[in-house]
Amino acid sequence: MDRLVKPDRNEVQVLFIKSQKCSSTFKLTNLMHTMTVAVSLTTTNPSIFSINKPFSIIPPLSSSNYTLQLIDYHHHHPPLSDPPDAVTIRTAMLPTGKAHHDDLRRLFSKPGPHVFRDAVLTISFVGPTVAEFLITTHHTLTHERFKLFTNSLSQCTKPQLTSLIKPAIEHGNAETVAVLIKAGANPNFRDSAGKSLIPYAIQSGNFDILKLLVDSGTRIDNSVDLVLHEAAAMNRIDFMEFLFDSFRDELDVNSVNQNGETPIHVAAIHGHVEAIEFSVSIGVNPNAVDINGSTALHFAASNGNLNAVEFLLECSNVKYVRNRFGKTAFALAEENKHFQLGETLRFGDLLFRASRVDDVHALKRLLGEGAWVNRTDQNGWTALHWAAFKGRIKSVKVLIDHGACVDLVDDAGYTPLHCAVEAGHLQVAILLIGYGGSQVSLKSFQGVVATLDLESLEKHVTLISS
Template identity: 45%
Template sequence: MDRLVKPDVEELNLVFIRGQKCSTTFALTNLMHTMSVAVFLDTTNPTRFSFHHALVVLPPLATVSFTLFLSQSSDQPPNIAPNPDTILVHSSIVLAGNTNQENLHLLFSKSGRHIFNDATIPINFVGHDIIDFLLSSPTSKIVNHSFILSRAISFCNNHELNSLLRSAAKTGNLLFFSSLITVGADVNHRDVDRESVMSLAIRSRNVDMVRVMVESNFVIDHSVDRFLHDAACVNGVETMEVLCMNYLDIDINSVNPRGQTALHIAANHGYIEVLEFLVTLGSDSDVVDNKGWTPLHCASSEGHVAAVEFLLNSSVFVKYAVTKEGKTAIALAYENDHMDLYDMLYLRDVLHKAATVNDISGLKKCLAEGAAVNGKDQNGWTALHRAAFKGRVESVKLLLSHGARVDVEDDDGCTPLHRAVDAGHGQVAMLLVAQGARASTKSLIDHMSLKNYHSLVDPLC
């Protein structure tokens, strides 16, 4: 015979609850038909665990329950490693009348063949708080996450699974997230404020988690969900693509309680790729929020130069829009000391207008104040394009003397020389060619009549 008693479990699962002295029970059965058996229980970590009765006599074939206690309450589990603490079950046959505690202690105090080591029972910590602890711990510091997770999950109820799913979404932990869904966590669960798990997943910047939710049949509630706004907050272009491809009824111009579209949010953060994606899909760059702010107001107020430039090119009149307080984008830039926007939002317009009307004094003043001589308008025109198109020789000379590029192209692929020839201004055309503009190009011929081309360009070649 190799043992006297048999446990009813191969391993013991202890549901860990933060701040409580947790306990669990198991049973031992005496395998002897005619003799009593003394049992002594110990653990590999006696300071951590205790028993209600560690030394007991079991009558023949009797089964007795034992309770294991975690000795002290704690905010985190003491040991969740793959090699856990264990219960050590020792037994020995006892004769009748020799069962008082003093004699039993003496019996187990001496090693020998009379002592049987009947079982070694691993102690596993399981439950909601274990998974929550794993989620908040660096993966590198806990060996075999997935094994511990799968065991701990089986002791969670539906409410706990849904709570943990939200925690996994917040931390962006895809392994835990997928495991929780597999065992029954509800992807469509919402909290008391109707916030969805999808919103948390998007804000965690984990696009794979968003894909898992889509594949798990997540349902959008268009009355409260503003997922494009959530994605815009975290520069989530890829997430936006996933959402728009799988939810074709998503409204690209939906607004939050402040009246802001996702474009407002992206502009406020200066996320260029998001702005480009939204505008390409049809987001309205002229829309105003509850304060009368356009996305340009948002970008200007925060000083996002690239975003301001993109939004200016997306709308002809947006730079002149005023808020409910009567403020333009340039006024908001001034208020917040974003002087690098001065040229883009104000000086450029003045420079282009001066070039158009041949206002030399105005041109000099703008350039002295820092206007970018090669700054483009929403059509890609520079001040030199405008002066050339209007035949303003003096303006062309002044702009060239301040570094204006002769071969810069507008949105139609036309240079200032194209515009001068197209409008029939031979003197300006010759001036530009003298400054290095390329005259013999197929695009010039394509842009005007052959007669007009030869009359203006032949003398230059």
């Protein structure tokens, strides 16, 4: 005979609740038709668990209920063990049908063929407290612990499942998040601040969790979630691309946080050039100012982020913008002793000065050191605008030879040729036209400045063209 009794389950599930007495019941049925069976129940950890009837008698074809209880356990986390604790069921036939407690103790204290080891019931703890403990203490669950986690959800309500999803995301375990959603957790849960789960997924740094939430239907409220800000702070371009593609209709890429900062401000604060570049590529305004009038360039310069400063100088026109404290980006760099950065911020100024005074040697040196030839000042003028306006023909030649754009317009729509004509510099105007300058009709300059000999200019242009 294989066994004398049959348990109604393979494991005993204990609903664990902090600071409360925890217990669970199970049932044993006597399989013998005519014989009474004696039962002995023991646990692998008697210092933690007790059973209300460690010795008992079950009449033929009858059943008996038993209660497993946690003994005076005052900890806030469940007493998990590996391997799990268990209840061992031993039985013996009792021909007399009756026995006292001491008789049963003696019966099972003597090993022999008369004692059957009928079953071993695993003790498992279930409920939200157990699930949360497993989530928050293990970033990666072993196979056994993952089984415990899955089992622990069996006694959780849907609101309890939903309350577990945020800590699961924060601890970066995509498997547990997937199990919770499958079990009934609401992926569109919002916390007390109105935030969706998406910002927490970004902060976890786990792309699988982010994708899982989006695939599960999680939506955002960008005025609260500010998902691009979150991703920019971490320089996670993969997150930014995915978020932009997934929530294009809900995203205002120029939305601001409580400090008036756009994603490009956040990226600049951290010196994340890749995030700055991506932000610009999707339409974030590099010239935007926060509540203090500071631009992304102010932050990059203040924090000494050289690469960020160089990129922002190329894509924005805010080098001379003063914040509410009257500081330019250059002033902040100097103030914080980022002297090399200060030179970078002054590069354009030095280039403009050399162009104005026709310092060809300084021009060549600055351009050789990496000064951007088409950088603009606060009015949109390039060094070529300045050289043309001042009639510095040698500087004009050097600048054009180094890639200066002859048709670049300033904030008023003027090209370097316009500047040369307005200032009456005939030779410079001829040179610019010879290099393929503005296609604007020469007659359009008539009346702009009376000192320019337009007929002579047209004659020279004709000679050049022929």
